[in-house]
Amino acid sequence: MKKGFVTIKDIAWELKVSPSTVSRALKDHPDISGETKRAVNELAEKLNYQPNAVALSLKQQRSNTIGIIIPEIVHYFFSSVISGIEDVAYEAGFNVIICQSNEMANREKANVKTLLASQVDGILVSVSKETKDFSHLEKILKNKVPLIFYDRIVPGFLADQVIIDDFDAACRATRHLVDSGRKRIAHFAGPQNLLIGQQRKEGYKKALEDAGIHLGETLVYNADNFEKARLAVLKILESGTDIDGIFAVNDLTAIGAMQTLQKRGIKIPNEVAIVGFSDGRFSGITDPTLTSVDQHGYEMGTVATRMLLKRILSKEDYPCETKVLHANLIVRGSSQVS
Amino acid sequence: MKKGFVTIKDIAWELKVSPSTVSRALKDHPDISGETKRAVNELAEKLNYQPNAVALSLKQQRSNTIGIIIPEIVHYFFSSVISGIEDVAYEAGFNVIICQSNEMANREKANVKTLLASQVDGILVSVSKETKDFSHLEKILKNKVPLIFYDRIVPGFLADQVIIDDFDAACRATRHLVDSGRKRIAHFAGPQNLLIGQQRKEGYKKALEDAGIHLGETLVYNADNFEKARLAVLKILESGTDIDGIFAVNDLTAIGAMQTLQKRGIKIPNEVAIVGFSDGRFSGITDPTLTSVDQHGYEMGTVATRMLLKRILSKEDYPCETKVLHANLIVRGSSQVS
DNA sequence: ATGAAAGCGCTAACAG
DNA sequence: CTGTTAGCGCTTTCAT
Numbered sequence: 001m002k003k004g005f006v007t008i009k010d011i012a013w014e015l016k017v018s019p020s021t022v023s024r025a026l027k028d029h030p031d032i033s034g035e036t037k038r039a040v041n042e043l044a045e046k047l048n049y050q051p052n053a054v055a056l057s058l059k060q061q062r063s064n065t066i067g068i069i070i071p072e073i074v075h076y077f078f079s080s081v082i083s084g085i086e087d088v089a090y091e092a093g094f095n096v097i098i099c100q101s102n103e104m105a106n107r108e109k110a111n112v113k114t115l116l117a118s119q120v121d122g123i124l125v126s127v128s129k130e131t132k133d134f135s136h137l138e139k140i141l142k143n144k145v146p147l148i149f150y151d152r153i154v155p156g157f158l159a160d161q162v163i164i165d166d167f168d169a170a171c172r173a174t175r176h177l178v179d180s181g182r183k184r185i186a187h188f189a190g191p192q193n194l195l196i197g198q199q200r201k202e203g204y205k206k207a208l209e210d211a212g213i214h215l216g217e218t219l220v221y222n223a224d225n226f227e228k229a230r231l232a233v234l235k236i237l238e239s240g241t242d243i244d245g246i247f248a249v250n251d252l253t254a255i256g257a258m259q260t261l262q263k264r265g266i267k268i269p270n271e272v273a274i275v276g277f278s279d280g281r282f283s284g285i286t287d288p289t290l291t292s293v294d295q296h297g298y299e300m301g302t303v304a305t306r307m308l309l310k311r312i313l314s315k316e317d318y319p320c321e322t323k324v325l326h327a328n329l330i331v332r333g334s335s336q337v338s
Numbered sequence: 339m340k341k342g343f344v345t346i347k348d349i350a351w352e353l354k355v356s357p358s359t360v361s362r363a364l365k366d367h368p369d370i371s372g373e374t375k376r377a378v379n380e381l382a383e384k385l386n387y388q389p390n391a392v393a394l395s396l397k398q399q400r401s402n403t404i405g406i407i408i409p410e411i412v413h414y415f416f417s418s419v420i421s422g423i424e425d426v427a428y429e430a431g432f433n434v435i436i437c438q439s440n441e442m443a444n445r446e447k448a449n450v451k452t453l454l455a456s457q458v459d460g461i462l463v464s465v466s467k468e469t470k471d472f473s474h475l476e477k478i479l480k481n482k483v484p485l486i487f488y489d490r491i492v493p494g495f496l497a498d499q500v501i502i503d504d505f506d507a508a509c510r511a512t513r514h515l516v517d518s519g520r521k522r523i524a525h526f527a528g529p530q531n532l533l534i535g536q537q538r539k540e541g542y543k544k545a546l547e548d549a550g551i552h553l554g555e556t557l558v559y560n561a562d563n564f565e566k567a568r569l570a571v572l573k574i575l576e577s578g579t580d581i582d583g584i585f586a587v588n589d590l591t592a593i594g595a596m597q598t599l600q601k602r603g604i605k606i607p608n609e610v611a612i613v614g615f616s617d618g619r620f621s622g623i624t625d626p627t628l629t630s631v632d633q634h635g636y637e638m639g640t641v642a643t644r645m646l647l648k649r650i651l652s653k654e655d656y657p658c659e660t661k662v663l664h665a666n667l668i669v670r671g672s673s674q675v676s
Numbered sequence: 677a678t679g680a681a682a683g684c685g686c687t688a689a690c691a692g
Numbered sequence: 693c694t695g696t697t698a699g700c701g702c703t704t705t706c707a708t
Contacts, residue, residue, distance in 0.1 A: 005481060005701095007700095007702085008702065008703095009701075009702095017678075017679085018679045018680075019679090019701085019703090020678075020679060020680080020681095020702095020703075020704080021677085021678055021679075023701095023702065023703060023704090024677095024678085024703090024704095027703095031677060031678080032677070032678080033677060033678090036677080048477065048480070048481075050451070050454050050455055050481070051455055051701090051702085052396075052455070052457060052700090052701050052702070053455040053456045053457065054392055054396050054401060054457045054700090054701080054702095055396055055684090055701035055702045055703090056701080056702060057392045057684090058390075058392050058393055058396050058683095058684050058700090058701080058702080059683080059684055059701080059702050059703055059704090060684085060702090060703080061684070063392060065456075072421075073411070073417045073420055073421060074414060074417045074418055074421060076412060076414075079411045079412045079417050080412055082411055082436075083410075083411060083412060083438065086436075086437075086438055090448075090452075095435060095452060095456060096435070096436065097433060097434070097435055098420075098424075098434065098436050099424075100421065100424055110428075113388070114428075114433060116388045117388055117389055117390070118391045118392070118403075118433060119390060119391065119392045139386065142386065143343060143386075143388070226622075226623075252623075255623050259623070259625070262625070280619070281618070281620075282619075282620070282623060284564075285564075285590075285593050285620060285623070286623060286625075287597070287600070287624070287625050343685095345684095345685055345686085346685065346686065346687095347685075347686095355694075355695085356694065356695045356696075357686075357687090357695095358686095358687075358688080358694075358695065358696080358697095359693085359694055359695075361685095361686065361687060361688090362687090362693095362694085365687095369693055369694080370693070370694080371694090374693085374694085389685090389686085390684090390685050390686070392684090392685080392686095393684075393685035393686045393687090393700090394685080394687085395700090396684090396685080396686080396699095396700050396701065396702095397685080397686050397687055397699085397700055398687080398700085399700070
C-alpha cells in the first residue's frame with residue numbers, strides 16, 4: 001500500500017491514454033480496440049498491477065467482504081464452520097473478516113462496530129454465551145446490512161438463520177441409549193439461556209417420556225465442559241445416585257465424564273453408556289471411541305454463506321428464512337456393548 | 339453500506355457546518371469550539387454515525403488491516419495462533435483478514451493476491467506443505483508490504499520470522515525417552531521439505547547420537563497423520579522390528595500409533611513409550627494421557643503480530659529478525675511408567 | 677474508440 | 693475557529 005503500488009493512472013500515463021481507457025481495457029469492455037487492450041494488459045502484467053480493492057469498495061458502495069462473528073475459533077466445530085464460509089465466499093469473490101467474541105458480550109458489540117465500519121456487505125453471527133442484550137445486532141439490520149445467524153440464534157429475532165435440529169438430534173441420541181436398554185440416563189446440560197442448551201435438554205426429556213421413563217429433571221446436571229463433567233460425576237458417585245447412561249451436551253463434557261467414571265473403575269459402555277454431541281475431533285481417539293452427534297460444521301458454514309450471498313445479491317426484500325440441518329448420530333464404542 | 343449509512347456530510351448538512359468541521363469535531367481537534375464539538379458528537383450519536391473505514395483507508399493509504407495466510411484453520415495449533423494474532427491486532431486497532439491455503443500452493447498464491455488487493459498493511463504467513471515456488475511471497479516484499487513468517491518459514495527467505503525451536507524440542511523429547519531407559523526409539527517423521535519435518539527428525543537423531551545410540555535412520559518412518567501411523571505400526575509389527583519408544587512428529591500421529599499398538603495388546607508406556615508433538619487438545623484426553631511438546635500457538639500469534647506491527651509502524655528499514663520460541667515438553671502418562 | 681469530469685467518504689493543507 | 697479545495701484509485705455517464 002505504501003508507494004510501490006502501480007495504479008491505473010501509471011499505466012495510462014505510460015501508454016499515453018486516459019485512465020478510463022485503461023479501466024475499460026482491463027475489464028475487457030467491448031468498446032476498446034483489441035490493440036489497446038493488448039497493450040494495456042501487457043503493461044499491467046509487466047508492472048505487476050494490482051487492482052485496489054479499497055478504491056473499488058468506496059466507488060461501488062460494496063466491499064465484497066463479509067464479516068463473521070464467532071464465539072471461539074479454537075473449537076473444532078466453529079473452525080470447520082469458518083472453512084465452509086470461506087470456501088463459498090471466496091468462490092463468489094468475497095473476502096472474509098473474522099472476529100472472535102471470545103464468548104463476551106461487549107467484545108461482540110465491538111466486533112459489530114468493527115465490521116460495520118469496514119463496510120462489510122453482510123454479517124454471519126453466532127451469538128456468545130454471554131449475550132443478553134441484542135441492540136448491537138439490531139443496529140446491523142438498521143444499517144440495512146444483511147444478517148444471518150448460524151448455530152446460536154436469538155429466538156424471536158427477525159433474521160435468516162441456519163441451525164441444526166438440536167431437539168431432534170438430542171432426542172435420537174437419548175433414544176439410542178434407551179433402545180440399548182438404559183433406564184437411568186443422566187443429562188449433562190449446557191447453559192439454558194442458549195437455545196442449544198434448552199433444545200438438547202428438551203430432546204433428552206422428550207425421548208425419555210416417549211419411552212415411558214419419567215425422570216423429569218432429577219438426573220439433569222449443569223455441566224458443559226471437561227472439568228464440570230468431572231465434578232458432576234463425582235457428585236453422582238458420592239451421592240450414590242444410580243445411572244447407567246449419560247447424554248452430554250458436548251463431547252468434551254462426555255469425555256470428562258467418561259474418564260472420571262473409568263478412573264473409578266466403572267466400565268464404559270457396560271456399566272454406563274455415553275453419548276456426546278460433537279464439537280471436536282475427539283470422538284475417534286478416545287477409548288472407547290465416543291458415540292456422538294455429527295454437527296456438520298462445514299456444511300453449516302456453506303449453507304449460511306449461501307443464504308447471506310443471496311440476501312446481498314438480491315435487489316428486493318423477502319421474508320426471513322430458517323434452514324434446519326439434520327445431524328446424524330454416529331454410534332461408536334461408548335454406547336455399544338460389543 | 340447500502341444507503342442507510344450516515345456520512346459526515348449528512349451531519350454537516352444538518353448542522354449547517356462544513357464536513358471538515360465535523361471531521362475535526364469527531365476527532366476532538368483542538369481548533370474546534372466545545373460548542374460545535376458537542377453538537378456534532380450528539381448528532382453523530384443520534385444518527386448512529388459509523389465512520390467509513392474504507393474511505394479512510396483510501397485516504398490514508400493505510401487500511402489498518404493485516405492479512406493472515408494459514409494452512410488449515412481447523413488445527414488447534416493454527417487456530418490458537420489466530421487467537422493470539424487477533425488479540426494483539428485488535429488491541430492496536432487493526433483488523434484481520436484470514437485466508438486459508440488448505441495446504442495448496444496455488445490457493446496460497448490466490449490468497450496473496452486477495453490480500454494485496456485488499457491493501458493490507460502487512461501479512462503473516464505460514465507456508466503450505468505444498469509450496470515449492472516462492473515468487474508470490476517475493477511479490478509481497480516487492481510491493482513493500484511487510485511480511486512475517488510464523489511457524490512454517492522458508493529457509494533463506496529474507497523476512498522476519500517467528501518459530502519454535504523444533505530441533506531443540508525434538509531433541510529434548512527424544513532424550514526424555516532415552517532417559518527413561520528406552521533404546522530402540524522410532525521416529526514417525528513429517529515431510530522433509532518442511533523445515534519442521536527436518537528439524538524434528540534431526541533433533542531426534544541428535545539426541546540418540548548424544549546418548550551413544552547409533553540407529554541412523556533405520557527406525558525413521560514416514561508418517562505424519564493418524565492413518566499413516568497405523569500403517570507404520572502395522573509394518574513394524576509385521577516385520578518384527580523391535581521398538582520400545584516412539585517420537586512422533588505430531589500428536590495425532592502419536593495417538594494413531596498408540597491405539598494401534600494397544601489394539602495388538604501392547605502396553606503403553608510399559609512396552610512402548612510414546613511422545614507426540616502438540617497440535618491439539620488431544621493430549622489430555624487419551625488413555626494414557628499423551629506426553630507432548632507444547633507449541634504455544636497463542637504466544638506465537640502474539641509475538642508474530644507484534645513483530646509485524648513494529649514493521650508497519652516503523653518509518654525506517656531495519657534488518658530482519660528471527661524470534662525463536664521455546665517449547666516445553668509436558669510429560670504425561672504415555673511415557674512415564676508409574 | 678477514447679477522453680473528460682464527477683464523485684464514492686474522508687482528511688489535510690491552506691485560507692480566511 | 694471554520695470553510696474551501698483537492699485528492700486517495702477507480703468507475704461511469706456523457707461527450708466527442
